[in-house]
Amino acid sequence: MGQADHIPHPSSNVQFFIFLFLLLLVVYYTLKFLQIKRKYALATLEQQQSLDTRINSTINENLVHQNKPANTWQGFKNFKVIEKKVESWTIYQDKKISDICSFVLEPIETPKPLPGFLPGQHLSFLLDTPVVPKTMYYSLSDGPNENTYRVSIKRALPPPNTPGIPAGIGSTFFHDMIHEGDKVKTAMPKGHFFLNCKSTSDVILVAGGIGITPMISMAKSLNSIASERKIILYYGVRNLEETALIDDLLELSSSAKNFTCYLCLSAPQSAIKFDKPKNKQNKSIDKDTTKTELNPQNSDTFEDRDKKIQSIINDENILIVTGVDSDGNLENSLISKGCRVSVKLMKYHIEPQNKNYDFYLCGPPSMMKSVVTDLYHWDISKKNVHWEGFGPCAVMWPGDILNSPLKPCTVTFIDNEKDQKVYLDWKPASGSLMNMADEKEDVAPKIPRTCGAGFCGTCKTSFQGKVFYENKPGFTGLQPNECLPCVCKPDGDVILNLN
Numbered sequence: 001m002g003q004a005d006h007i008p009h010p011s012s013n014v015q016f017f018i019f020l021f022l023l024l025l026v027v028y029y030t031l032k033f034l035q036i037k038r039k040y041a042l043a044t045l046e047q048q049q050s051l052d053t054r055i056n057s058t059i060n061e062n063l064v065h066q067n068k069p070a071n072t073w074q075g076f077k078n079f080k081v082i083e084k085k086v087e088s089w090t091i092y093q094d095k096k097i098s099d100i101c102s103f104v105l106e107p108i109e110t111p112k113p114l115p116g117f118l119p120g121q122h123l124s125f126l127l128d129t130p131v132v133p134k135t136m137y138y139s140l141s142d143g144p145n146e147n148t149y150r151v152s153i154k155r156a157l158p159p160p161n162t163p164g165i166p167a168g169i170g171s172t173f174f175h176d177m178i179h180e181g182d183k184v185k186t187a188m189p190k191g192h193f194f195l196n197c198k199s200t201s202d203v204i205l206v207a208g209g210i211g212i213t214p215m216i217s218m219a220k221s222l223n224s225i226a227s228e229r230k231i232i233l234y235y236g237v238r239n240l241e242e243t244a245l246i247d248d249l250l251e252l253s254s255s256a257k258n259f260t261c262y263l264c265l266s267a268p269q270s271a272i273k274f275d276k277p278k279n280k281q282n283k284s285i286d287k288d289t290t291k292t293e294l295n296p297q298n299s300d301t302f303e304d305r306d307k308k309i310q311s312i313i314n315d316e317n318i319l320i321v322t323g324v325d326s327d328g329n330l331e332n333s334l335i336s337k338g339c340r341v342s343v344k345l346m347k348y349h350i351e352p353q354n355k356n357y358d359f360y361l362c363g364p365p366s367m368m369k370s371v372v373t374d375l376y377h378w379d380i381s382k383k384n385v386h387w388e389g390f391g392p393c394a395v396m397w398p399g400d401i402l403n404s405p406l407k408p409c410t411v412t413f414i415d416n417e418k419d420q421k422v423y424l425d426w427k428p429a430s431g432s433l434m435n436m437a438d439e440k441e442d443v444a445p446k447i448p449r450t451c452g453a454g455f456c457g458t459c460k461t462s463f464q465g466k467v468f469y470e471n472k473p474g475f476t477g478l479q480p481n482e483c484l485p486c487v488c489k490p491d492g493d494v495i496l497n498l499n
């Protein structure tokens with residue numbers, strides 16, 4: 001008996017070898033997995049490092065935040081306008097005048113290279129206009145450049161059918177009085193609205209009218225760091241004539257890897273009809289027929305403009321959208337009634353359920369309000385949606401209204417000069433004190449403003465009570481009893497002393 005008991009059964013041998021084989025297999029694949037993981041981590045690190053290098057060398061991001069590198073400056077410094085270019089035209093009182101003009105600025109008093117900026121930031125200008133000295137804010141409209149900055153300015157015409165109202169002071173001054181060779185006083189680039197260059201999410205840029213300026217800067221900056229991120233630009237304008245920064249759009253289309261622009265025309269048929277010059281030889285703009293003093297070399301001739309518009313129409317990455325049919329096909333007929341930028345349109349091109357996107361918006365408050373609200377209802381996270389209005393902008397994230405820690409209250413405006421008191425009911429949906437006053441403009445006093453965004457201090461008002469700021473305002477130098485109504489909300493009943 002005994003011997004047979006000591007001989008292992010053949011089946012237990014087989015089991016042992018199977019076990020050993022499986023163990024080796026597990027060890028082999030674990031090592032392989034760890035090796036791949038390390039390789040992937042190294043590749044990601046390498047990619048990130050090379051992206052960081054590209055960002056630092058082209059966008060120069062760090063310079064903006066350093067304390068005092070040699071090329072930064074305090075206050076306003078002189079810059080020379082080295083190029084003035086009319087980007088689009090309009091007709092006003094039967095005259096053809098510039099509508100949007102770009103100004104390229106070179107430093108006179110500060111050394112090059114220029115400090116970098118974050119795409120989306122703006123420059124402040126101190127203008128000595130014939131009416132009043134004025135601080136103006138204009139977004140940088142170009143990609144990174146060590147030698148020059150560029151801004152693009154829309155002429156603010158008086159509202160139609162309102163005789164006696166003057167045109168916008170600052171923009172008119174720029175269009176009509178600033179020429180090539182002139183000096184302008186400019187402060188360092190700044191602003192809280194900027195593209196996160198280090199994110200790897202695809203980018204959705206939403207522009208309305210002159211809101212295209214920061215978007216072009218963002219798209220060109222991404223292109224300059226050879227970003228792999230997809231860029232989709234939704235650009236709303238009335239018609240092709242009013243489409244601004246066409247050269248930049250065409251440049252992006254030909255050089256950026258992943259760029260698509262949906263050019264949404266809201267009134268495609270309303271194109272302005274300019275009379276062509278009678279003398280075909282004279283291709284420059286006849287100064288007598290314009291109100292502006294322009295350098296013809298930097299203004300498109302009629303033929304140039306026509307050619308550029310034709311290039312836009314033919315470009316395969318710039319898609320004209322004038323409507324969407326019931327099957328979701330985009331229409332591009334220039335005789336259609338037109339369409340606006342909307343989340344409904346975005347739903348044909350992007351799938352946030354499967355992918356992360358960063359949204360950046362700039363345009364008229366009505367456009368941004370509808371897009372922001374619809375993005376919220378599309379379950380997009382607030383941290384991925386960024387917007388800026390060029391002035392007081394009553395756009396709020398709907399979730400912030402629902403979950404506001406602030407309670408409805410009463411705001412009292414005291415106008416001592418007029419010996420007047422106005423009482424208004426505030427609720428979270430009313431927005432800032434300025435938004436609330438603007439909404440009730442028939443009864444509430446007009447609060448003076450320049451930036452509408454908390455950095456100029458023009459709206460500074462003394463108050464009693466408690467106010468709440470969502471973000472720390474850029475303007476410093478407020479006394480404890482002063483607030484900035486353009487960006488603060490009441491935390492309980494408050495009294496504003498207007499003078």
Ligand SMILES: Cc1cc2nc3c(=O)[nH]c(=O)nc-3n(C[C@H](O)[C@H](O)[C@H](O)COP(=O)(O)OP(=O)(O)OC[C@H]3O[C@@H](n4cnc5c(N)ncnc54)[C@H](O)[C@@H]3O)c2cc1C
Pocket residue numbers: 122136137138139140151152153154155156157158159165166167168169170171172191210213214389390391450451452453
């Ligand atoms: C951060 C930021 C970035 C910006 N970026 C850009 C940019 O890139 N490009 C750009 O073009 N703009 C930009 N702006 C807007 C710009 O700063 C100015 O607000 C704009 O140029 C108008 O200024 P203005 O002095 O010409 O007009 P204002 O003198 O301020 O007048 C504005 C409008 O009010 C009208 N008006 C004047 N008086 C009255 C009255 N009594 N009743 C009714 N209406 C009246 C004027 O006709 C005009 O249409 C930006 C603003 C900010 C805050």
Ligand code: FES
Pocket residue numbers: 448449450451452453454455456457458459460475484485486487
């Ligand atoms: S208007 Fe500029 S800070 Fe309020």
